[in-house]
Amino acid sequence: MKIYLYDTETDCIGSGSLSSAYVKSQLDAAAGADVAVHISSVGGSAFDAIAIYDLLKKYPGNVTTYIDALAASAASVVAMAGGKIVMSKYALLMIHKPMVGSGGNADELLKDVQMLNVVQSRLAQIYMDKSGLDGVTVNSLINSVTWMTAGNLNSEPVVSSLHQSKFRPQWQVSFHYNDCSCEFL
Template sequence: MKTITIKGDVVSDATGKLFDWFDLDSIYPQKVKQAFDNLNGDDVEVIMTTNGGSVFSGQEIYDIIKNYSGKTTLKISGLVASIGTLISCAFDEVYISPVATFMIHNPTLGDVSGEKSDMEKAAQLLETVERTLISAYVSKTGMDESKISELMSKETFMTAQETVDNGFADGLIEENQTVSLVAGFNLNNSAFIEKLQKLKDKEESDLEIAEVKARLRLFELKEKTNDN
């Protein structure tokens, strides 16, 4: 069985490539598909930590994992929340670290604006996404839709044991099993800052060179003027 680790925000392919450029952790469809394609149908154990992100990217990742030919096992480490919980439902088996956290909530839309019809479309979209999530959760847990809806409305954080008791995980990771514990909330700020600093240094260096060339050019023009 092969093991891969995925962690970070769930984002679109375009955003994920930008995150890669800055050496930041992220989970996006193309990255997950490539990782699973490279497994060639072998059974796989995935270690995942994510605080969620893009609903539609999460749905795409769910399908990639759900349709994989080999056996898929998930080990939850740190935090799995929001759309990350949908992704977890795609695995054949799910195990959770005794110190991990699992969180489900109602979907949200950011930066919504417009007239009445726009608000109605936004509400309809949220209802559709919510039904999709509830359907996946019910399929995984066997819990009633009303109970799932209640947990989502309360933005429910679960301990590892509660995650197992509610059916989202099949068991706890035993002490003799190894799992890499990774951070869930913070981006790799040091790598991001280092990249920005290099860009800034290069821009300043290019500007200094351009200024020197301009001064030399001005000096040459003055010399020619004096010679005349």
């Protein structure tokens, strides 16, 4: 079974056909058969990304994630759930610090900062578990807004498995966020 997590004009990770509820319904329908999760997304909700990641990791069948064009931000977390990750030689993967749009007094804003730090620690653990890299290295990549290609992630033209390779970023650029109004990431 194939599951497509492709952004639309109104949906990003956490909404519509990119929500954890949608992915769960698709996995229930697959009933243990192998699934291929195709990703082309700028990201969205870190919380939904973690929920999707957990759903895919617990799924009894084999899960292969395909980065078809872009797995950025929260979508990069979903990509890490694949027992096998396949990445087009033209695709990109991007990781960065979690973000939130927020308002309030100083105490309320400090609570948001604390939550963002907790969220980053959870995301970093997912990247560490998949890459085998230490926390200092992974957090440095997150803090730098790191863009990666299949060549950065594996010496082969297609990433056959991040489980056996390390993050090797070779370039970084700034990221311009889309209009998708999703929280955290």
